[in-house]
Structure formats: C-alpha cells, structure tokens
Amino acid sequence: MAKIKTKYICTKCGYETSKWLGKCPDCGGFSTFEEEVEAPSSGRNHISTERAVKPQGLSSIKPLEDERTSTGMPELDRVLGGGIVQGSLVLVGGDPGIGKSTLLLQICSKLGSSGKKVLYVSGEESPQQIKLRADRLGVTTDMLSILSETNFNIIEAVVAAEKPDLVIIDSVQTMYIEEIPSAPGSVTQVRETTSRIMHIGKKSNISVIIVGHVTKEGAIAGPRMLEHMVDTVLYFEGEKRASYRILRAVKNRFGSTNEIGVFEMREKGLAEIDNPSEFMLTGRAEDVPGSVVTCSMEGTRPLLIEVQSLVSYTSFGIPRRMATGMDYNRVVLLIAVLEKRANIQLASYDVYVNLTGGIRIAEPSLDAAVLLAIASAHTGRAVDKGLIAFGEVGLTGELRAVAMAQKRVSEAAKLGFTSCILPRANLKEVSQIKGIKAIGAGSVEELLHLAGVV
Numbered sequence: 001m002a003k004i005k006t007k008y009i010c011t012k013c014g015y016e017t018s019k020w021l022g023k024c025p026d027c028g029g030f031s032t033f034e035e036e037v038e039a040p041s042s043g044r045n046h047i048s049t050e051r052a053v054k055p056q057g058l059s060s061i062k063p064l065e066d067e068r069t070s071t072g073m074p075e076l077d078r079v080l081g082g083g084i085v086q087g088s089l090v091l092v093g094g095d096p097g098i099g100k101s102t103l104l105l106q107i108c109s110k111l112g113s114s115g116k117k118v119l120y121v122s123g124e125e126s127p128q129q130i131k132l133r134a135d136r137l138g139v140t141t142d143m144l145s146i147l148s149e150t151n152f153n154i155i156e157a158v159v160a161a162e163k164p165d166l167v168i169i170d171s172v173q174t175m176y177i178e179e180i181p182s183a184p185g186s187v188t189q190v191r192e193t194t195s196r197i198m199h200i201g202k203k204s205n206i207s208v209i210i211v212g213h214v215t216k217e218g219a220i221a222g223p224r225m226l227e228h229m230v231d232t233v234l235y236f237e238g239e240k241r242a243s244y245r246i247l248r249a250v251k252n253r254f255g256s257t258n259e260i261g262v263f264e265m266r267e268k269g270l271a272e273i274d275n276p277s278e279f280m281l282t283g284r285a286e287d288v289p290g291s292v293v294t295c296s297m298e299g300t301r302p303l304l305i306e307v308q309s310l311v312s313y314t315s316f317g318i319p320r321r322m323a324t325g326m327d328y329n330r331v332v333l334l335i336a337v338l339e340k341r342a343n344i345q346l347a348s349y350d351v352y353v354n355l356t357g358g359i360r361i362a363e364p365s366l367d368a369a370v371l372l373a374i375a376s377a378h379t380g381r382a383v384d385k386g387l388i389a390f391g392e393v394g395l396t397g398e399l400r401a402v403a404m405a406q407k408r409v410s411e412a413a414k415l416g417f418t419s420c421i422l423p424r425a426n427l428k429e430v431s432q433i434k435g436i437k438a439i440g441a442g443s444v445e446e447l448l449h450l451a452g453v454v
C-alpha cells in the first residue's frame with residue numbers, strides 16, 4: 001500500500017514544507033501552517049501510452065461561443081463582464097454575514113425565468129431556512145432546486161443526475177470529500193473540493209458559483225490556492241454597520257477587473273444602486289474645513305467620494321498619522337509634500353484622513369483631494385461646496401495628469417458641482433463640458449491657492 005504522505009502548507013501564501021514551522025519563511029506569517037494529507041491518487045495522472053495526446057494547432061481550435069447569461073442584476077453583470085459565461089467557475093468571497101447567500105439567491109429568480117436550471121447547494125442552511133429567505137426576497141421559480149448537503153460525493157451524483165445549467169455551492173468551506181481525512185474547511189478539503197467542482201463544470205459545461213467565507217486574516221481560506229483555479233474572483237465588501245455593499249472583481253478571465261457593483265442591503269434583500277456617486281455623498285456636511293470631494297474611476301465608472309481630514313495639535317513627540325480607506329504610506333508622502341512644497345508644517349499635529357462611507361480606493365488621482373483636505377483642516381478654511389478636485393501629486397510638488405478626466409468632470413457636473421480643479425495637462429480634454437468651470441493647476445501650491453485654503 002502506498003505510504004500516506006503529509007506536508008504542511010501556509011494558509012496565507014501557499015508555501016509548502018515537509019515539517020511544521022511556526023513562522024512562514026515566505027510571507028512571514030505566524031502559526032499559519034496547516035497539515036495536509038495528500039489525497040490518494042485516483043490514477044488520473046498516469047496517461048496510458050496507447051491514448052496518445054496531441055496538441056492542437058491554434059487555427060484549428062474552434063472559438064468558444066461566449067455565451068453569457070444575464071443575472072438580472074445589471075450591477076452584478078457589470079462586475080462579471082456582462083453576465084455569467086456558460087461553464088465558468090466564479091468564486092464569491094466576503095466576510096460572513098455580508099450578504100453573499102442573499103445575493104446568490106436573488107439572482108436565481110431571474111436565471112430561472114430565463115429558462116436556466118439552477119441547483120442551490122447549501123451546507124449552512126436547511127431547505128426550510130432557504131425557503132423562508134426566498135419568500136422574503138420574492139424568489140419564485142420552478143427552475144430552482146435546493147439541496148442541503150455537505151458530502152461532496154453526494155453533491156457530485158446529484159449534479160450528474162439533475163444536469164443543471166448553474167450550480168451554487170454555499171459555502172466551499174462546509175463541503176468535504178470523504179476520502180480525505182482532514183476536516184471540512186481545511187486547506188486540503190477546500191482545494192480538493194474546488195478542483196473537483198472545476199472538473200465537473202468544465203466537463204459538462206455547467207456554470208458554478210462557489211461562496212468562500214473570508215477568514216479573519218482577510219483571506220479566503222486557502223486564498224491563493226482557490227484564486228488561481230477559478231475563472232473569476234469577486235469580493236463582496238462593505239461595513240457591517242453601513243447598509244451598502246460593494247462587489248469587486250479581483251480576477252476575471254472574461255472581463256475587466258476594475259469594475260465594481262454597488263448594492264444596498266434592505267429589508268427585502270439587496271437593491272442595486274444605479275447612482276453610487278449620489279449615494280456616497282448623502283449626509284455630507286457642507287462648508288466645513290477638512291472636507292473635499294473628488295472623483296475616482298472604478299473601472300469604467302466615475303465615483304464621487306468625500307475625503308475628510310482632521311488635523312489636531314499634539315504634545316507628544318511623534319505625531320499620529322491615520323488613513324482609512326486609502327494607502328497609509330501615500331498619506332505620509334502627501335504630508336511630506338505639503339511640508340516641503342507648500343510650507344505647511346505638520347510635525348506637531350496628528351493627521352487623520354478618511355474616505356467616507358467606508359469605501360477603499362487605491363487610485364493616485366485621489367492625491368489632490370487628500371492634500372487639499374489636510375491643508376483645509378489645518379488652516380480652518382473650508383473649500384467651496386460646489387468644488388471637486390482630482391490629480392496625482394508628484395514628489396516635486398507637481399500636479400500630474402490622470403486618465404479619463406472627461407468622465408470625472410462630467411460626473412461632477414451631472415451631480416451639480418460647479419467647479420473642478422484638475423491637472424493643467426488634462427484641461428484640454430474637458431473644455432467641451434457644460435455647466436462646470438474647469439480650472440487647471442500645475443503644482444501643489446497653485447492647487448492650494450485656487451481652492452482658497454491657504
């Protein structure tokens with residue numbers, strides 16, 4: 001009999017070793033190693049010599065019909081790149097309780113009514129619980145079947161018998177394969193289950209959506225191991241306390257990864273937000289120092305957001321810097337630019353920067369607004385409530401051009417903003433836009449003067 005082999009895998013980065021280690025030499029994580037028992041070989045790896053495998057010439061390969069099905073939720077379709085591609089494997093990740101099951105149950109309705117047979121496999125809820133939720137969400141379709149099961153062998157048999165067009169596995173962490181001795185949710189189980197799901201999906205051209213809970217470290221259990229296997233990875237994020245949720249594509253073999261979808265969790269499930277800019281700015285305090293609106297591009301979509309800053313005097317030796325929703329190092333760098341290029345000294349002040357609504361943005365065009373917000377909070381002069389600003393700030397204090405300036409300015413004009421400070425190099429592109437005054441700035445100093453904060 002073959003000897004059972006064990007190895008240890010870092011749950012954070014996937015590093016493998018033959019011995020257990022306290023600290024991962026690759027990612028530096030502590031206590032991240034988990035034992036993995038190698039699955040008994042199914043003999044798939046031995047290719048008989050009689051069945052010669054030949055590569056295909058590129059020109060002789062028939063292109064796959066890009067058959068997409070709309071989910072009935074334009075926000076979700078956008079993130080998927082235009083709907084679910086038949087035969088694809090989608091991973092939806094997110095914190096427990098964020099609304100993954102709700103979202104997936106909601107799309108069943110529409111898919112069912114467009115003639116797709118859907119199998120919803122839940123390892124977390126009983127059919128009665130799902131029925132209760134479906135009733136609340138108004139999901140009524142004869143094309144939807146529910147299976148409460150965690151044994152993957154049974155699920156596989158049901159899928160083979162039912163031949164659905166779409167299978168939803170909620171969640172991958174509850175599923176287990178009997179032959180593997182590790183517990184459900186362990187790296188081995190999660191990886192093997194996903195790999196078997198992938199084979200079924202690709203072989204029978206069934207689309208599969210798997211749900212993956214994010215562990216407290218912020219990664220889907222066995223994160224890298226799942227991400228490389230699936231076609232599309234979507235993260236569902238948002239603050240538990242706030243009602244809105246953002247769906248973000250992190251990987252997409254069938255579309256762009258920059259797109260986001262915005263939803264709001266209501267009593268009767270998730271509602272789509274068609275105008276997220278307006279939504280993000282609700283409740284904004286006007287004419288208060290330290291508040292500046294900017295326009296960020298999320299994929300092809302402009303999004304207006306409010307940057308807030310608070311600058312307060314500190315008698316401690318080392319002042320605090322805090323960034324919520326954006327890169328901490330970027331804030332530190334912008335403070336240095338302010339000190340050096342605009343002579344605003346912040347060494348004895350704590351500086352806090354926050355993007356309201358709990359959104360996270362990693363786009364350099366944010367720089368101008370962050371810089372303005374800090375300066376405005378420091379000098380106590382509010383910027384005009386009808387003004388937006390965007391642009392990347394360079395280390396020499398220059399304001400650098402950003403992409404898609406036109407879309408950003410149009411969005412601001414649409415929402416009633418009356419003026420916009422932007423990098424001078426972008427000025428030409430936006431000259432046609434009506435209803436908003438575009439002002440070009442070449443440097444940080446100019447930016448601060450034009451906004452009236454110094």
Ligand code: TYD
Nearest residue numbers: 096097098099100101102265266267268269
């Ligand atoms: P759920 O979809 O079960 O989360 P996940 O599958 O990601 O773990 O969402 C659960 C939360 O959503 C729960 O806290 C209640 C809330 N909720 C609503 O506010 N309205 C609704 O209509 C539903 C179904 C859930």
Ligand code: MG
Nearest residue numbers: 100101124170
């Ligand atoms: Mg759930």
